[in-house]
Amino acid sequence: MLPLAAGEVLFVVTGVAHLCAILLLTLDVRRGRQRPGADWTDPLGCFVAGGLVAGGAGMDLWTVGVVTVPAAVVALLVTWRAADFRPAATVAWASLLASTVTGIVVAFLHLFGMTASLTTAILIGAGLVISVLRTPSSLMQTFENWEVALRRVWRHSRDPRTGAVPAADAPFVTVQVPTYAEPPEIVIATLDAIARLDYPNFEVMLIDNNTADERLWRPVQEHCERLGPRFRFLHVEGITGAKAGALNWARQHVDPRTQLVALVDADYQVTPRWLAETVGLFEDPELGFVQCPHGYRDFEHSTYARMVHTGYMWAQGTEMVSRNEQDAGLTVGTMSMIRLETLDVAGGWAGWCQTEDSEFAIRAHAVGYRSIFLRRQYGFGLIPENLTELKKQRFRWTYGPGQEFKAHARLYLPGWLGGKPSKLTGRQRLRHGHYGFLVLVTGSTVLSLPAGVALLVSMIVHHEALPLSPVLLIPLVAVLLGRRIMRWLIFRTYVGTGLAEMMGGAIALMAVKPTISTAAFSxxxxxxxxxxxxxxxxxxxxxxxxxxxxxxxxxxxxxCIAVVVAIPFLLPAGVSTLLLCLGFGWQASTYATAPLLGWLAARDLRQSTLPTAPTGADTAEGQKV
Structure with a gap:
């Protein structure tokens, strides 16, 4: 184990090197520079800067030299090996890994050496252990968010067949539109958009399940009849499994000519070229499904909706792209096109899962099919109109992947650990496993606030200020600042938003964090x-x-605000007291975003033009899974 002094030096050096690399990467991306992967100036310059800051902060110069030189050499070797990534990106990622690991080691060394009460020591130790368990998943999530900026060479194409003209004998497609207690006007507009598809061979199957109010489904049925025989309306009651159950029930009614099934949510309006420019990709017999990015409409009039839209686009522009590169993409419930053979071989839809769409992707890959996540949007849906509906959506999107992980955990393990036989590659096992495991890890964050309160109470009772060196704030600030810069860079360059929009999107994402944590804990x-x-x-x-x-x-x-105000009066001044204030202050700001977003939604909702729900339309929204 590293001596404490050397560990602190390495912590500072790698933290500063990380920030310097982020700044260089930002310049490269914004200027469009493509430098060779073996460029040696980035690792050398970043770690020299880290060494200079450590020396300037009063750390032992001999220790600084002994630590900085080999760290720079290792970073240089890693840069040479990672030819698919930008040089500055490789340094940024390698230094983040080193800083994270070193920070944990330094924290444990301080814990073993500090003179604190037993209760305080146990609470800090438990927190560190939980942090160690959460760190791999957290780093994987960060990599998925950052890969679009880190990588300079992409191996998997995401391009549709732009301009393709389908032949008269093009594959037959069944477009399925599952509905449950939806506003008829919205569903009719969805059907009208599908009717304008520029593709010769398709049918439309509207599957209305468990809608008891005839005022909602009768107008849709009549509109399908007006649109002609290509549009079929199916109404079924008494089935379980929600959307998945309806789709499984409808399988028996699919046209015998069908080769591909396309899914469209009830509120999504597709563009005419959707099928024409995507069906041709299935010439590859190993391709199981094609997923188009989520798109949204009618949000420009609402500050709340614009913020939520920007938050949605974060995942579409980062995580989904990263998963596609490892052939571990997901179906996301709408704008999905699936080979019917793949759907049958994989076993249909999982009625037990809240996210039957992403769960299907796991089984499709497990039986050997590939997937593509395209770069172009071909359909646009509606954003939830208020905070309650947004929370319900995010609860479902969080709960489902946790279910997936529990159900398929053996698929992600190697054979020697009892893994279940499948055709998943190692990278697919890692990405699919992480997608669900992250939810279970997130569930543990529910305990963060009560644990922080317990630690604060213990320190107050024992009148403690933990002995931490102020110099350790340098790498902490450097890494946090680097994360904020990376977030701005990705929002600006790959999501396509400005600073104000980025801040709005960040608020929208923070506002649902408590809901996500609750769903994960559940x-x-x-x-x-x-x-x-x-x-x-x-x-x-x-x-x-x-x-x-x-x-x-x-x-x-x-x-949390009350705690922040009280801490300086209850604890001695020191670095640990400052960190506690910052921690509770950050929690307070996170909780404050939910009422802010809710207030904006309520304000904007009063000006909305969507139809008001008929009596009883919203009273039976919970369906058995």
Whole structure:
């Protein structure tokens, strides 16, 4: 184990090198520079800067030299080996790994050497152990978010067949539109858009499941009849499994000529060239499904909707692209095109899962099919109109992947650990496994606030200020600043938003973090959950609706602010006291975003033109999974 002094030096050097590499990477990306992967100036320059800062901070110069030189050599060797990545990107990622590991080691060394009460030491030790368990998943998530900026060579194409003219005998496609208690006007507009598809061979199957109110499904049935025999309306009641159950039931009604199945959500309006420019990709017999990015419409009028839209686009422009590079892409429930043979061989849709779409992708890859996540949007849906509906959506999107991990854990293990035989590659096992495991890890974050309060109480009771060197703030600040710069770079360059939009998107993502943590904790504990659809009806909105929607977050925000104000009066001044204030302050700001977003939604909702829900339309939204 590294001596404490050397560990602290390495922590500072790698943290500063990381920030320098992020700055160089930002210049490369924004200027469009493509430098050779073996460029030696980036690792040398970044680690020299780290050494200079460590020396300038008063750290032992001999130790600084002994630590900095081999660290720079290792970074140089890694840069030479990682030819597919930008030189500065390789240094940024390698230094982040080194800084993270070194920071954990330094934290444990401080724990073993500090004179703290037993209760405080146990709480800190437990927190460090949990951090160690969470670190691999957290780093993987960071890599998936950053890869679009780190990588300079891409191996997998994401291009559609732009301009393709389908032949008269092009593959027959069944476009399925599953619905449940949807506004008829919205579904009819979806059908009209599908009717304009520039493709010769397709049918449309609208599957209405468990909608009891005839005022919702009768107008849709009549519109299908007006559109002609190509449009078939199927109404079924009494089935379970929500959307997945409806799709499985409809399999028996698919046209015998069908080779491909395309999924469209009830609110999605497709563009005419969707099928024409994607069907040709299935000439590859190993291709199981093609997924188009989510797209959204009618959000420009609403500040709330623009913020949520920017938050959505983050995942579409980062994580989905990264997974595609490892052939571990996901179907996401709409704008998905699937080879019917793949659907049958994989076993259909999982009615037990909240996210039957991404769960299917795991089984499709496990039986040997490939996938593509395209770079072009071909359909545009609606954003949830208020915070309640947004929370329901994010709860479902979080709970489902946790279910997937529990159900398919053996698929991700190698054979010698009892892994289940499949055709998943090692990279697919890693990416699919991480996608679900991250949810279970996120579930543990529910304990962060009570653990922090327990630590604070223990320190107050024992009147403790933990002995931490101020110099350790340097790498912490450097890494946090580097993350903020990377977030701005990716939003600006790969999501296509400005600074104001980025901040709005960040607020929208933060606002649902408590909901995500709650959903993750629920699936971690095995707590059952109903499948709750996202309503597309406009509901009446009072000026104080946001208070009821976010009362838990409001209470927690006020409590955290009170703690921040009280800490300086209850604990001796020091680095540990400052870190506690910053930690509770960050929690307060996170909780504050939910009522802010809810208030904006309520304000904008009063000006919405979506139809109001008929009586009873929203009263039976929970379906058995």
């Amino acid at each position: 699936v971690l504990l095995g707590k059952p959950a109903l499948w709750r659809r996202t309503s597309k009806f406009r509901t009446t909105s009072s000026r104080l609706r946001w208070v009821s929607e976010a009362w838990t977050e409001i209470a927690l925000c006020v409590a």
